[in-house]
Structure formats: structure tokens, C-alpha cells
Amino acid sequence: MNDMSDWKPKRFWKQAAVAETAEGYAVELDGRPVRTPAKAPLLLPTRALAEAIAAEWDAQESEVDPINMPFTRTANAAIDKVRIQQAEVADMLAAYGDSDLLCYRADSPAELVELQAQTWDPALDWAAETLGVRLRPVQGVMHQPQPASAIETLTRKVHALNPFQLAAFHDLVSLSGSLVLGFAAALNWRKADEIWQISRLDETWQEEQWGPDDEARALAAVKRAAFLHAKAAYDIST
Template sequence: MSEWKRKRFWDAATVEAAEDGFTVLLDGRAVKTPAKAALILPTARMAEAVAAEWAAQGEEIDPLAMPFTRSANAAIDKVRPQQAEVADMLADYGDSDLLCYRADAPRELADRQAELWDPALDWAATALGARLEPRAGIMHQPQAPKALARLRAQVHALDPFRLAAFHDLVSLTGSLVLGFAAAEGWRDAESIWQLSRLDELWQEEQWGRDDEAHATAEHKRRAFLHAKDFFDFS
């Protein structure tokens, strides 16, 4: 971690074409990941975003102000070496997808879940070829194996950079379907994020807002929106 706390040592951050992608140069020297791997980015657009983060640094490097750099590092250092395992972990969300577990009471909440979540399940059935069925209550009920297999195959088809973004799209919402919906642009990312918070927003309406919980949700919201950008830039 000490590498991240060094003072700025460069003047210019530039982008250069490299084998299999693009890299970022600091005064002509290629940036590496924390694990010392070459920071090879899949698109010029992503490389420009990473370079802009390095160019915007002050006297000390602040990793919290470099979301594209951190996500790219994660894709290379963490996701790529265990890509199949990460894909399997995310695909497992399909069998316990947030959108499928519905309240049996109060009726108003159950109706709102059906109104807002059913269209996402319908979209997945058409666009992804996988119909997941809603269940009342919190007890696990397995989904159809064929539907889960189709979803799993599509997760495994993602490259390491998109898989790194997809990890956050799924884990932050608790929904494989919403992760795909965001990735594929079914609706704008903000609307999809709000769908994932339906239950929490209902509770706020009934009991008022918890400021600490709201702050945590806002942090996750920003991370979700960044993950969508990172996916698109890939």
C-alpha cells in the first residue's frame, strides 16, 4: 500500500497503443498494477479515463480519486487469475436473485414489487433466454436448471474487465438480472439502482430515513454507477 501514498513524481500522463490494447505512460514510463503487471487496457476510452485520473492527482497520490485505475487494477490482478471462479460466484446469484423473493405482506409492498420487478424478469426471459420465477417469502426455492445454465454461460463469456465491472453491478444490487440489465442498457443505471433498493425505500416511507443507512446506500450507488461506466468503457 505504500506505493499508493507516494508523492506525485510525474508531469504528464499520456496514452499509447500497446500490444493487445492501450497503456498509460507517466513521463514516458508505463504504469503497472500493484502486483507489478503491465497495465494494458482494452480500449482507448478506458485508457484516456485512467490517464485523466493520473493527470488530475495533486502532490500525493489519492487512490480514492482514481476509480478507473482501481477497477482496471482489480480486473488484471484479481479477476483475471481466477476468472472462472469469479464468474461462477456471480452466476450463483441467479438461484437466489433479489427480484425473485417477494413479500407476502403487506399487500401494498407485494404489489409494488410485482409492478416494478416483473418487467425486469420479463426482459431477462426475452433478452437473456432465461425465465426466473418469483417466490413469496424468504425460503429458498431453486430456479429452473436450464435458465440458470443459460445465465451462467453468459457470465462466463465476459472478459476480465467487464467481469470486474459486472461483479459490482451484481453484488451491489444482489441481483444477477439487474446486473445484466445494467450491463445491457435495459434502462439507465440510476433507474436500475433504484429498483434494487425498492424494499429499503419502502421502509423509509413507513418509518422515515435512517441517515447512516442512507449514507451507506449513497456510497454503494456511486460505486454502482461507476461500475456501469467501467463496463461501457470496456
Template sequence: MSGAWKAKRFWKEASVVPEAEGFGVRLDGREVKTPAKRALIMPTEAMAQVVAEEWDAQEEEIKPHLMPATKTANAAIDKVAIQHGEVADMLADYGDSDLLCYRAPQPDALIARQATLWDPMLDWAAEALEARLIPRVGVMHAPQDPTALEALRRRTHALSPFELAAFHDLVSLSGSLILGFATALNRASADEIWTLSRLDEIWQAEQWGADDQAEELAALKKESFLHASRMFTLCRAVDPLD
């Protein structure tokens, strides 16, 4: 055997076409399917255009790792749409152990930085999401107000499969349901919110110096976080440019 079989480009042009339920991508007129053989139909023309551009950018050999928007769309159709309730519940559970609510007992400078940067996000959530989460000192779990958690759960379940697929990465990568919503609802830029999610790591690096391996991993996670933010915007029913 000379090596594993690799998919080759067989088309000349990728195009976006309107479908009954949204927008699809065609390769020289052929319908693109997900890995589970479902039609690759996206909710907005803007998202479908990004996916088509990924297919057009492929050269002789198809490289799926260079097609993140296609991967997100596949996940939304093949996984999230099938298990929407389970995925929504899993993400909503972050509210009861949200990153923003676990505060350092010391030193004073870190305590102050967490309060200065994280408290405004909790205040925003109390107003915009009708969910007041209370910070705690230390890492021991302390339950949040069930009313606040239920408000967050309802909002999470209300997301469409495509929104939820992107939202999954916003929450899991940041460790915060509140920061996930803040990104999705444009409370601040995705870059700014990612920095907020790494407050503790940044503090440690300032005290002891940066770890090259940890920084490389953080850079990869940031890239995925920014991609998820873009996908959430692109899949909204409203035009992201409005």
C-alpha cells in the same frame, strides 16, 4: 517517525499509448504497472483515457481513493484475469437467489409495487437472456430452473476480465444477477436500476422514516454502482459512443 510514507507525484504528464493488446498509460513515457507489477493495459482507448485523467488529476500526493477507474483496471488484471472462472461462478450463483425473485407476503401495496417494478425485469430476462426466473413469496430458498441458471452462467463466463470486474460490482451491490445484466445491456439507466434494487429499503423508509446512517451508506453504494456501470461501458470492444 513523523508518519507513514506516502507516494508523491513524480511526473508532469500522463498519456495514452497504443499497445499490442490494447491501450496503456505512460507517465512521462514510463509504463504504469499494476500493484502486482503487470502492465496496465486496457481493452479500449476510452477506458485508458479515463485512467490517464485520474493520474493527471493527482496533485503533490497520490490518493488512490480518488482513482476508481485505475482500481477497476488493476482488479481486472491482477485478480479477475487470474481467477476468471471462480469469479464468474460466484456471480452466476446469484441467479438462484436473485433479489427480484423474493417477494413480500404482505402488505398488498408492497406486493403490488414489487410486481409492477420487478416483473418487467424478469420478463426482459426471459426474452433477452433466455432465462426465465420465477418469483417466490418469502425468504426461504427455492431452486430455480437449472436450464435458466445455465443460460445465465454461460453469459457470465463469456464476459471478458474487464467486463467481469465491473459486472462484479453491478451484481454484488444490487443483489441481483438480472439487474446486473440489465445495467450492462442498457435495459434502463444505471440510476433507474439502482432504484429498483432498493425497492424494499425505499418502502421501509416511506413507512417508518429514513435512517440517516443507512442513507449515507446507500449513497456510497450507489456511487460505486454507477461507477461500475460506466466502467462496463468503457471497457467494451465497441465504442461506447456508437
């Protein structure tokens, strides 16, 4: 969840450093605190996140390039976007649980049906054990609602996240198409890259049947990098 638009000032500082304040951790450029694009103070909940952001600023050369500053972009989104509409963002992400990728299964061919069950059922079992919700898989693409009690439980868990966690969690869920896999990544069910591959099962299957598509592969690589960054951002925002 990122937005730094075309904001590219020249580098004017010699050193970026972390400063601890009463409100959290700040990043300072030669002693001057960094602000978000909306001019809010860039105050972080953990030293680890502040240090990651300071390292990004230190790595800039003659011109600031937001593309190379993913932790900064995520923090900006948390402060300028998520924090001011936190309940709405949480509700939007919780809604993925009612149409979770893992619950919509093919009815043919038999090999794909079996592969989906073998790959996705363990994630649903994990959600039942760890999150306390049992989502029901269905065949086809027509929406079939999940139990209201399960969605209520998942909604409470999403609302419990702080704005910085929620900004990262937004990408874990939206990129994978699965609330369950978002939680699975956040809570370390398996390695983030393995969870990403689980979310790509259908695309991988299609590629194996029809051959690779260079454009689709390039887009998938960008999304994978964003997913892995979101996991790292979630971890150091906690």
C-alpha cells in the same frame, strides 16, 4: 471490485498519456508505463478506458489518492484479481441467479406485494426476452432453486465477459443483489440510476414506513456511486 490498499506515492510525473501497444492500451507517466499494485503491466482493452485512467492520474496533485481513481482501481482488480481466477469469479456471480433479489417477494402487506410485482416483474420479463431465461418469483425468504437450464444459460453469459467487463459486472451484481439487474444495467435495459432504484425497493419502502436513517442513507449514497461507476467502467471496457 477495487483494491489499491494504502498505496499513496507522491506525484513525480508531469503528464499522463495513452500509448497503443501490440497487447493493448497502456498508460504512461512521462513515458514510463504504469503497473498494477502486483507489478503487472497496466494494459487496457480499449482506448476509452485507458484515457479515463490517464485522466485520473493527471488529476492527482501532490499525492496519489486511490479514492479518486475508480477506473484505475477497477482495472487493477481486473488484472491482479479477476484475470487469474476468472472462472471462479464468473461462477460466483452466476450463482446470484439462483437466489436473485427480484425473485424473493413479500407476502404482506398487500401494498408492498403489489409494488414489488409492478417494479420487478418487468425486469424478469426483460430477462426472459433478452437473456432467454425465465426466473420464477416466490414468496418468502427461504431459498427455492431456479430451473437448472436458466442458471446454465446465465452462467454461459457471465463466462463470456472479459476480465475488465467482469470486474465491473461484479459490482453491478453484488451491489444490486441481482444478476438480472446486473445484466439489465450492462445491456442498457434502463438508465443505471433507475436500475439502482429498482434494486433499492425494499429499503425505500422501509424508509417510507419508518422514516429516514441518516447512516443508512449515507451508506446507500456510497453504494449508488459505486454502482454508477461500475456501469461506466463496464461500458468503456467493451
